[in-house]
Amino acid sequence: MKRNQKGITLLSFLFVLALAGLFGFLFMRLFPVYTEYFSAVNDIKAVTQATGADKQALPQLKDSLYRRFQISYVDSVNLDKHIKLRTEKEGGKMLDLNYEVRKPLIYNLDFVAKFERSFPVTGRPDAE
Helix, strand or coil, X not given: CCCCCCCXXXXXXXXXXXXXXXXXXXXXXXXXXXXXHHHHHHHHHHHHCCCCHHHCCHHHHHHHHHHHHHHHCCCCCCHHHHEEEEECCCCCEXXXXXXXXXXXXXXXXXXXXXXXEEEEECCCCCCC
């Protein structure tokens, strides 16, 4: 009497396990970079939408950002290099975030994550 076998072989299981391990390793390396970026975005949104932010100059905005970045552990963003304030033709202000993070991945391989985003400086919590 012949029985049908169900399931995967040991070799297939090891392949699936290795693939899952690789994706888990990549996730562990990339996750901190993206959580830091999302923390920076939330901090910048809070500063640019704070009451009176549209009347502040760049040094005051950077001071507020510096304080928030210290609390949120945002270390990759250099306020002098990566944050720029520009004025639009309509008279509004935009705060530009532009930076990249280069970290080691495996042995002599690195990964680079580049982030660019602009935020309107409105001074109103309801704007986006």
